[in-house]
Amino acid sequence: MFRPKVGRIVALLLVVCLMMSQMTFTAAAASDKISNRNQGEVLVSAQSAILMDGHSHKVLYAKSATDPCLIASTTKIMTALVVLEQAKDLDAMVTVTNHWVSVEGSSMYLEAGDEVSIRGLLYGLILNSGNDAATALAETIGGDEASFVAMMNEYAERFGMKDTHFENPHGLDAPEHYSTAYDLALLMSEAMKNETFREICHTRTITIDGYELFFHNKLLNRYEYCVAGKTGYTVAAGRTLVTASEKDGRMLIAVTLNAPDDWNDQIAMYEYGFNHYHETPLCTAGKCFSAVPVKDSCAVVPIYYDKSLQWLLDSDDTVQRIVYLPDSFNQYVSKGAIVGRVSFLVNGEPACSTFLIAGAYADSNSREVSYEWKNDFRRSCLLAGLYPDAQPNGTYRMEGLLSTAFSHNWE
Secondary structure, three states: OOOOOHHHHHHHHHHHHHHHHOOEOOOOOOOOOOOOOOOOOOOOOOOEEEEEEOOOOOEEEEEOOOOOEOOHHHHHHHHHHHHHHHOOOOOOEEEOOHHHHOOOOOOOOOOOOOEEEHHHHHHHHHOOOOHHHHHHHHHHHHOOHHHHHHHHHHHHHHOOOOOOEOOOOOOOOOOOOEEOHHHHHHHHHHHOOOHHHHHHHOOOEEEEOOEEEEOOOOHHHHOOOEEEEEEEEEOOOEEEEEEEEEEOOEEEEEEEEOOOOHHHHHHHHHHHHHHHOEEEEEEOOOOEEEEEEEOOOOOEEEEEEOOOEEEEEOOOOOEEEEEEOOOOEOOOOOOOOEEEEEEEEEOOEEEEEEEEEEOOOEOOOOOOOOHHHHHHHHHHHHHOOOOOOOOHHHOOOHHHHHHHHOOOOOO
C-alpha cells in the first residue's frame, strides 16, 4: 500500500502556498491613472474633478485632477482643520476688531466690539463661508495672518498635498494661492477624521453667539448620502465644491473645480462610485494562511493573518498577493510572534499589507491543532492531489492523512 512521507506532504503544501501567494483575483488590467480615469462612465461640467475613496485614497474617477486651479472658499477646509487642531478651547471668547469686519467678500457679518467664540467663528466660516470669520480665526490662532498661513502650508505638506500653496485663510484669488482636485480630496479625507469638523459641516442652520447662520452646501439636501462639504466661488475660480458622502459604511470624497453644474456633477460621480465599486475582502484576521516546518524537528507552525483587510474594487481591478515568509524556521517561534508579511497590489500599485503571526506549533507529542488549520490543511491537500478517494477501499481519506501528518516524523 502506498504511504506518502509526511515530508513530501509538507513540500507539496509549501509549493501550493507559493503558487497561491502569487495569484490574482481578476484578469490583468492597466494600473490606475490619477488623470482622466473612467471619463467615459461619467460626464461632468467641471474643469477639474475627482472621486476618491475616503479611507484608502483610491481614485475612482478623475478629470484633470492634478491640474493646479483657483479654489476659492474650499480653502476654508484647511483653515477649519488647523484651528480645530491648534485651538486650546473652542469656547474661548474673542472681541471682534474693525479689521476683521472690513474683509471683502462673503461674510458671517461680524460687528466690531462683539464677543464671539472660536466655535461660533468656525460655524460662520463653514456655513456662511465668512471671510471675516477666516481672518478672525487666523489672527486669533496664529497671532497674525502670515503665521497662520504658514501653518496651513505645513499641514498641506504633511497631508501629501504636493501641488498646493496657500496665501490666505479665506480663498480670495491670489497669484500663489492654488490647489488641485486630488489634493483637496486628500485634505477632505483628513478633515473628516475630526468629529467637530463633521458636525459643523453637517449643520444646516444654527444660532450661536447671537449670529444666525445658514449653510451654503445644498448637496446636503439634494443628495441623501451627503454628510459634509464646503462650497466656494469667485469670478476667476468659478464654482468650487468639496463634499463627502457615506453609504453602507463607505465614505467617498468628491471635488469639482470651476463647475457650472456642480451639484449634478457630484451626484453623478457619487452614484457611479457607489454603484460600480464594492468593498472586497482580501484577508481575514485569525484565518490560517499556511504552515511552516521547524528544521530538524517534527514540529510545524501554523501561520495566521494579523488583521482583516478589504479594498474598494471594481470588476476591472487586478489584485496580486505577495508573501514574505520563510520556507522553514531554524528554531521554535513563540505563539503570536511576527514571522512574515503579506502585501496586496491593486493594478500593480501597493494597496495594503498585514503581518503574518505564528500560532501554537504542533508536533508528534501534541495533537492540539486549530480547527482553522485543519480546514486549510484539508484544502491544501486537495489542491496538491493528496486525496485519492478513487483508490480501492477509499484509502487515505482526509482524517487519516491528518493523523499521519501529526503522528509521524517530518522526514
